Amino acid sequence: GQQVMQIPQYQHVQEGEDFTTYCNSSTTLSNIQWYKQRPGGHPVFLIQLVKSGEVKKQKRLTFQFGEAKKNSSLHITATQTTDVGTYFCAGMNYGGATNKLIFGTGTLLAVQP
């Protein structure tokens, strides 16, 4: 079945350092979403990417969708302690019959002040 993998599983950075998580799907995606989940919390929708090669920015966060629509990345510039949490990508299958999201394995970000 379809798999969506993320690397790294865990990243520990000093406050002010940059952070990147990578998302790879075994199949072509029609779109990809990114979510953030704080410890003990629920996933919060961050952004959606649809077009091949698309790049979107939200303040210190930069999201990119690969040309082949099988991979994506999230880059955080100058991390802050408020960035702590697990970042999940979630893809929807190209040509899929339903609207279910396939979530990636997640990257847990720890930020040391």
Add this chain to the structure above:
Amino acid sequence: NAGVMQNPRHLVRRRGQEARLRCSPMKGHSHVYWYRQLPEEGLKFMVYLQKENIIDESGMPKERFSAEFPKEGPSILRIQQVVRGDSAAYFCASSPPGHHYEQYFGPGTRLTVT
């Protein structure tokens, strides 16, 4: 506009009992999704429903689990004869018409089976 609501937030059940989890989607949302998250893992899709219809239940275990979204009232995820392996966080999400990829999650129900 209230967000997705789930109750209870925490539920403790003994093995063999039934667990009933409720989800009220955001106002104006007619699509509901249930996901399960085991400790230290990602979210796994379980079922996708519209009012009075199950659209995709490919992620639901074949036995003991059922879901409904009646014309009136919240969506219900029912787990019969719970076992320890059912202990997890169960999240409900809803999406607005025409924007199925933009799913908004509720706070979740954390089920503990003792």
